[in-house]
Amino acid sequence: MDELVYNIAFYIFAAITIASAIGVVTKPNLVHSSLLLALCFIGISGLYVLLQADFLAAVQILVYSGAVAILIVLGIMLTQRSSMEDTNQNSGWRRGTALICGCFLVVVLIVIATTPWHYSSALVAQDTPSVIAQLLLTDYMVAFEVAAVLLLGAMIGAIALAKGGKEE
Amino acid sequence: MIGLIHYLTVAAVLFVIGVYGILTKRNIVAILMCIELMLNAVNINLVAFSRFMQPDVLTGQAFVVFTITVAAAEVAVGLALVFRVYHDHDTVHIDKLNRMRW
Numbered sequence: 289m290d291e292l293v294y295n296i297a298f299y300i301f302a303a304i305t306i307a308s309a310i311g312v313v314t315k316p317n318l319v320h321s322s323l324l325l326a327l328c329f330i331g332i333s334g335l336y337v338l339l340q341a342d343f344l345a346a347v348q349i350l351v352y353s354g355a356v357a358i359l360i361v362l363g364i365m366l367t368q369r370s371s372m373e374d375t376n377q378n379s380g381w382r383r384g385t386a387l388i389c390g391c392f393l394v395v396v397l398i399v400i401a402t403t404p405w406h407y408s409s410a411l412v413a414q415d416t417p418s419v420i421a422q423l424l425l426t427d428y429m430v431a432f433e434v435a436a437v438l439l440l441g442a443m444i445g446a447i448a449l450a451k452g453g454k455e456e
Numbered sequence: 457m458i459g460l461i462h463y464l465t466v467a468a469v470l471f472v473i474g475v476y477g478i479l480t481k482r483n484i485v486a487i488l489m490c491i492e493l494m495l496n497a498v499n500i501n502l503v504a505f506s507r508f509m510q511p512d513v514l515t516g517q518a519f520v521v522f523t524i525t526v527a528a529a530e531v532a533v534g535l536a537l538v539f540r541v542y543h544d545h546d547t548v549h550i551d552k553l554n555r556m557r558w
Contacts, residue, residue: 442529
């Protein structure tokens with residue numbers, strides 16, 4: 289019974305994710321695309337819950353659906369003149385691109401299907417935030433500090449770029 | 457039984473959709489959205505490997521924390537660049553931004 293529920297939940301979240309991702313690249317209206325992107329992020333956070341990564345699921349909703357998607361909507365609002373109609377059109381040779389991407393997908397799927405994966409039978413870690421915090425503040429301490437500096441630099445750079453320097 | 461292969465398949469499809477969008481879209485903001493899709497596909501892969509290969513160590517989940525950090529920084533700087541380009545050129549259509557010098 290549990291397994292049945294798990295399978296149904298997986299297929300629902302996978303369908304939400306894939307369908308809204310297809311909507312992102314096919315919708316002619318850019319605002320619709322960005323809202324579908326937020327829906328896609330929510331589906332991915334559902335997949336994280338199924339993978340027992342509860343902390344990452346919360347981070348995904350907070351950072352991606354809450355911040356990144358809204359930032360992109362803001363970017364769209366500030367860079368379009370008047371009407372949003374037909375703001376997200378595709379280029380001319382869509383069919384060739386789709387063919388190349390389809391070939392790539394087939395190759396990747398064949399590799400996934402033929403690789404012998406080694407599953408581990410260890411018990412799943414409970415209480416993931418404390419385990420991740422343990423890793424971040426011991427083994428990956430340097431990377432953690434570098435990420436902090438990167439965020440600070442990106443923030444200052446974004447402000448400086450958006451504000452613009454003095455023109456001579 | 458849903459296993460690693462199912463998650464990898466979903467991630468591969470998501471990644472290919474992102475690649476298709478980057479190659480066909482003509483609006484810079486739309487291309488940024490497709491980059492986000494590809495980054496999320498990689499995150500799904502990392503979490504799935506962490507769950508099925510080393511469920512007791514969670515190294516993959518720590519990696520995803522860093523990926524999310526880099527993605528947030530990338531989208532902030534990217535949108536600032538888009539505002540700048542729009543301010544200077546009055547367009548975000550990449551076919552019209554074809555000058556090497558300005």
